[in-house]
Amino acid sequence: MNEQVKIDIDRAERTEKLQGMGCKRKRVEDVRFTQGKGSYVDDLKLPGMLFGDFVRSPHAHARIVSIDTSRAKALPGVVAVLTAADLKPLGLHYMPTLAGDVQAVLADEKVLFQNQEVAFVIAEDRYIASDATELVEVVYEALPCIVDPFKAMLPDAPILREDIKDKMVGAHGPRKHPNHIFEWQIGDKQATDDVFARADVTIKEMLVDHRTHPSPLETCQSVASFDKVKGELTLWGTFQAPHVIRTVVSLISGLPEHKIHVIAPDIGGGFGNKVGAYAGYVCSVVGSIVLGVPVKWVEDRMENLSTTSFARDYHMTTELAATKDGKILGMRVHVLADHGAFDACADPSKWPAGFMNICTGSYDIPVAHLVVDGVYTNKASGGVAYRCSFRVTEAVFAIERAIEVLAQKLGMDAAELRMKNFIRAEQFPYHSALGWEYDSGDYHMAMQKAMDAIGYKALRAEQAEKREAFKRGETRELMGIGISFFTEIVGAGPAKNCDILGIAMFDSAEIRIHPTGSVIARMGTKSQGQGHETTYAQIIATELGIPADDIMIEEGNTDTAPYGLGTYGSRSTPVAGAATAVAARKIKAKAQMIAAHMLEVHEGDLEWDIDRFRVKGLPEKFKTMKEIAWSAYNAPPPNLEPGLEAVNYYEPPNMTYPFGAYFCVMDIDVDTGVAKTRRFYALDDCGTRINPMIIEGQVHGGLTEAFACAMGQEIRYDDMGNVMGASFMDFFLPTAVETPKWETDFTVTPSPHHPIGAKGVGESPHVGGVPCFSNAVNDAYAFLGAGHIQMPHDAWRLWQVGERLGLHG
Amino acid sequence: MTKSHIKVTINGKPVEALVEPRTLLIHFLREQQNLTGAHIGCDTGHCGACTVDMDDMSVKSCMTFAIQADGARITTIEGVANPDGTLSALQEGFRMMHGLQCGYCTPGMILRAHRLLQENPNPTEDEIRTGIAGNLCRCTGYVNIVRAIQYAAAKINGTPFQEAAE
Ligand code: FES
Ligand code: FES
Numbered sequence: 001m002n003e004q005v006k007i008d009i010d011r012a013e014r015t016e017k018l019q020g021m022g023c024k025r026k027r028v029e030d031v032r033f034t035q036g037k038g039s040y041v042d043d044l045k046l047p048g049m050l051f052g053d054f055v056r057s058p059h060a061h062a063r064i065v066s067i068d069t070s071r072a073k074a075l076p077g078v079v080a081v082l083t084a085a086d087l088k089p090l091g092l093h094y095m096p097t098l099a100g101d102v103q104a105v106l107a108d109e110k111v112l113f114q115n116q117e118v119a120f121v122i123a124e125d126r127y128i129a130s131d132a133t134e135l136v137e138v139v140y141e142a143l144p145c146i147v148d149p150f151k152a153m154l155p156d157a158p159i160l161r162e163d164i165k166d167k168m169v170g171a172h173g174p175r176k177h178p179n180h181i182f183e184w185q186i187g188d189k190q191a192t193d194d195v196f197a198r199a200d201v202t203i204k205e206m207l208v209d210h211r212t213h214p215s216p217l218e219t220c221q222s223v224a225s226f227d228k229v230k231g232e233l234t235l236w237g238t239f240q241a242p243h244v245i246r247t248v249v250s251l252i253s254g255l256p257e258h259k260i261h262v263i264a265p266d267i268g269g270g271f272g273n274k275v276g277a278y279a280g281y282v283c284s285v286v287g288s289i290v291l292g293v294p295v296k297w298v299e300d301r302m303e304n305l306s307t308t309s310f311a312r313d314y315h316m317t318t319e320l321a322a323t324k325d326g327k328i329l330g331m332r333v334h335v336l337a338d339h340g341a342f343d344a345c346a347d348p349s350k351w352p353a354g355f356m357n358i359c360t361g362s363y364d365i366p367v368a369h370l371v372v373d374g375v376y377t378n379k380a381s382g383g384v385a386y387r388c389s390f391r392v393t394e395a396v397f398a399i400e401r402a403i404e405v406l407a408q409k410l411g412m413d414a415a416e417l418r419m420k421n422f423i424r425a426e427q428f429p430y431h432s433a434l435g436w437e438y439d440s441g442d443y444h445m446a447m448q449k450a451m452d453a454i455g456y457k458a459l460r461a462e463q464a465e466k467r468e469a470f471k472r473g474e475t476r477e478l479m480g481i482g483i484s485f486f487t488e489i490v491g492a493g494p495a496k497n498c499d500i501l502g503i504a505m506f507d508s509a510e511i512r513i514h515p516t517g518s519v520i521a522r523m524g525t526k527s528q529g530q531g532h533e534t535t536y537a538q539i540i541a542t543e544l545g546i547p548a549d550d551i552m553i554e555e556g557n558t559d560t561a562p563y564g565l566g567t568y569g570s571r572s573t574p575v576a577g578a579a580t581a582v583a584a585r586k587i588k589a590k591a592q593m594i595a596a597h598m599l600e601v602h603e604g605d606l607e608w609d610i611d612r613f614r615v616k617g618l619p620e621k622f623k624t625m626k627e628i629a630w631s632a633y634n635a636p637p638p639n640l641e642p643g644l645e646a647v648n649y650y651e652p653p654n655m656t657y658p659f660g661a662y663f664c665v666m667d668i669d670v671d672t673g674v675a676k677t678r679r680f681y682a683l684d685d686c687g688t689r690i691n692p693m694i695i696e697g698q699v700h701g702g703l704t705e706a707f708a709c710a711m712g713q714e715i716r717y718d719d720m721g722n723v724m725g726a727s728f729m730d731f732f733l734p735t736a737v738e739t740p741k742w743e744t745d746f747t748v749t750p751s752p753h754h755p756i757g758a759k760g761v762g763e764s765p766h767v768g769g770v771p772c773f774s775n776a777v778n779d780a781y782a783f784l785g786a787g788h789i790q791m792p793h794d795a796w797r798l799w800q801v802g803e804r805l806g807l808h809g
Numbered sequence: 810m811t812k813s814h815i816k817v818t819i820n821g822k823p824v825e826a827l828v829e830p831r832t833l834l835i836h837f838l839r840e841q842q843n844l845t846g847a848h849i850g851c852d853t854g855h856c857g858a859c860t861v862d863m864d865d866m867s868v869k870s871c872m873t874f875a876i877q878a879d880g881a882r883i884t885t886i887e888g889v890a891n892p893d894g895t896l897s898a899l900q901e902g903f904r905m906m907h908g909l910q911c912g913y914c915t916p917g918m919i920l921r922a923h924r925l926l927q928e929n930p931n932p933t934e935d936e937i938r939t940g941i942a943g944n945l946c947r948c949t950g951y952v953n954i955v956r957a958i959q960y961a962a963a964k965i966n967g968t969p970f971q972e973a974a975e
Pocket of ligand 1: 848849850851852853854855856857858859860869870871872
């Protein structure tokens with residue numbers, strides 16, 4: 001074996017041992033999860049712990065005439081019943097929302113949506129608490145309600161928020177009506193209107209991204225434990241953003257922040273549901289402060305689906321203007337956003353409609369104008385980013401449906417129309433008409449790769465044949481080809497435009513190398529299944545040459561972890577992942593000084609080699625990171641402080657812009673409306689790939705949630721404001737049987753501004769998946785003149801489309 | 810409320826307890842027996858997060874009263890590891906194939922798969938998918954859960970398992 005081969009093998013072995021970036025490292029978390037040893041909030045059992053449960057409103061809009069808690073209080077085992085009257089003197093009957101509004105903790109004088117929290121019963125166990133909720137007698141006087149957001153701003157509409165009815169300037173500017181929350185405008189209206197006036201071809205479509213819910217398998221829950229002697233509160237909960245929760249609790253309760261210990265243990269999925277602050281958290285805290293014992297609150301599924309943070313409910317009038325040969329000239333969008341009873345969206349403060357202005361998508365659209373009007377209705381509040389960055393699923397749905405509508409009007413192939421309008425690789429960094437700077441991408445390459453992989457031409461040929469056969473009556477099946485090419489915007493975000501409650505949206509990592517060369521790293525984010533304990537360790541392993549197995553990642557304890565804004569909007573990798581790399585590099589710089597001292601050479605004479613510093617030209621003279629760690633504590637160079645640790649609070653210079661090309665082939669039985677996904681191919685570009693196994697898993701999961709949203713999942717209300725189907729009996733969550741089989745693929749375009757080039761991936765598949773499914777359905781019916789078919793596309797609704805088109809004979 | 814006396818064998822250990830007639834098996838296991846592996850994901854018996862094995866059947870323990878378990882043999886996730894404490898073929902399969910993310914559905918999923926493989930040691934992919942249709946997972950999209958179960962089946966049967974290409 002020659003020398004070089006030996007060196008190569010040695011280096012490969014050392015790299016392999018690290019289990020660093022790019023390898024399919026098996027997850028650390030799974031050892032406990034597969035043995036039932038995870039520790040989720042409801043697993044917590046504290047001495048003397050009581051259990052809280054809510055009395056909820058049966059009405060969507062009603063005045064509370066009286067509340068009688070005496071029978072409930074008399075039930076053995078009941079310790080307390082809280083109502084707004086108890087919270088009012090403490091100023092706790094309302095709490096601030098992340099969107100600059102306030103939200104009732106317990107309904108004061110009136111209720112504004114069905115299942116709103118009216119009273120909180122605290123009892124010795126969950127059964128007694130539940131019994132007691134039925135003994136609380138509330139007399140209501142029903143009021144007319146608003147369910148349809150288009151009726152919210154009618155002159156004679158009932159005023160929903162009497163608490164703010166005279167406040168005609170809200171957190172985001174003037175309000176046009178007592179039920180209006182905000183109007184948000186961006187883009188050049190005049191230039192856009194001009195383009196539309198002159199364009200050869202324009203399209204206009206009302207695209208509804210209907211109300212749904214993230215519904216992680218674990219609901220929202222908390223345990224509060226107040227120590228009266230120390231004046232300290234410990235709060236365990238399902239928190240995607242534990243530090244923000246600590247700040248909110250401090251602001252609400254008046255307890256100093258250092259006396260609040262917030263702990264987010266293992267979390268059973270989040271998908272946006274667990275970003276906000278909820279009445280249950282507050283009531284468990286108040287209960288514990290008042291009673292001096294721990295109080296647990298656990299949502300049941302009905303409560304979860306009908307109260308804590310719905311998603312979407314965007315009614316988007318979307319217009320495109322183009323030349324007759326298909327060059328898009330402009331985009332105009334008006335959104336009516338149904339926010340429910342309180343504005344409790346979890347968006348960065350300055351973005352009342354999230355990043356909806358990413359709606360020009362992957363296309364080079366010269367001018368655009370976007371207006372979003374938010375309104376109150378008698379529905380649950382929320383509007384969270386369900387497995388996406390803020391309002392990005394909505395934005396991508398708008399452009400990706402609209403471009404198909406345009407293709408049809410132009411009589412052009414939808415893939416070709418996209419190719420024609422893509423931002424070209426050489427245009428990056430690209431400044432979009434609505435104000436973003438896209439970091440990097442090669443859309444044409446990704447699209448071509450995807451089209452080749454799926455065999456796009458052949459599929460269109462097959463579809464053409466099938467359509468003819470259908471017309472001849474030889475088949476009752478419709479074939480749809482769905483395309484979506486999405487650009488996400490994740491990793492919020494730069495301090496100049498992203499904050500939550502005034503706190504800039506940085507994130508953080510603190511890495512400490514122990515004398516023996518093992519590591520603990522603590523993060524400001526919080527995994528809910530993304531595998532952070534595995535992947536952050538891979539970043540550190542590669543950066544510092546320490547095996548990932550020797551690195552422990554800790555998140556979720558606000559006492560020990562550095563302050564961070566949490567995990568949502570695919571921000572963990574872009575922001576905290578960057579912080580991890582930067583902190584590791586600080587350590588490496590110090591390690592280099594120590595190594596130079598140990599080897600008695602100048603720092604500049606050293607070079608990094610996988611897990612060690614070696615003397616340039618003398619590879620046998622080296623010090624491994626492990627050896628350096630020992631020296632850092634025991635024999636540091638003179639004038640250098642001992643120890644080897646670093647912390648970084650990373651404020652990203654820009655967002656990252658993952659993208660992807662998705663294709664779906666669907667067969668729909670016209671007589672039953674049953675749609676079968678024959679193939680689904682997803683090509684994702686999330687920049688540098690940290691753990692391909694985990695990326696693939698994220699893509700599978702996101703696609704499944706996209707499938708659910710597009711094909712049936714919905715939170716629906718009847719005219720009286722009764723929430724329909726807030727249980728797993730009715731709310732569509734696909735099982736292994738319905739879920740399509742996913743094909744995944746990728747390209748790699750690193751983010752130029754991220755220390756390791758990573759962009760984030762957890763949400764892309766959802767964002768890209770929803771329009772892909774909807775486009776497949778729409779494409780199937782397009783040749784029959786169906787027009788735009790609204791989601792969700794369950795069999796009943798598709799059967800109705802067949803009926804409307806007279807296809808059932 | 811009056812309590813009833815029950816005798817159950819849980820993970821091979823005899824247990825005697827007093828339970829209210831209305832106490833659900835899942836609450837009995839989680840709160841009285843401190844076996845918090847099985848989870849609660851719904852109120853309607855749809856999610857399967859609470860699945861345990863009772864007298865050689867998969868049972869949704871949120872749909873079963875504790876007193877119905879009187880005299881029964883129950884296996885929970887805490888009882889499925891190999892006797893020497895190493896991960897069982899299924900537990901290992903879930904880890905190797907990335908068959909879990911948040912881990913909340915996992916105990917129920919593994920218990921269901923455990924019974925499935927007892928009933929059908931060599932299931933096809935479709936049989937696996939149908940076999941776990943009573944267990945919802947919000948995170949994985951099932952592809953890797955299916956692979957995990959195939960991995961375990963192969964390991965138990967001593968047949969080779971071909972890892973699907975990415
Ligand atoms: S908890 Fe959902 S089926 Fe038992
Ligand atoms: S791993 Fe989260 S629900 Fe299955």
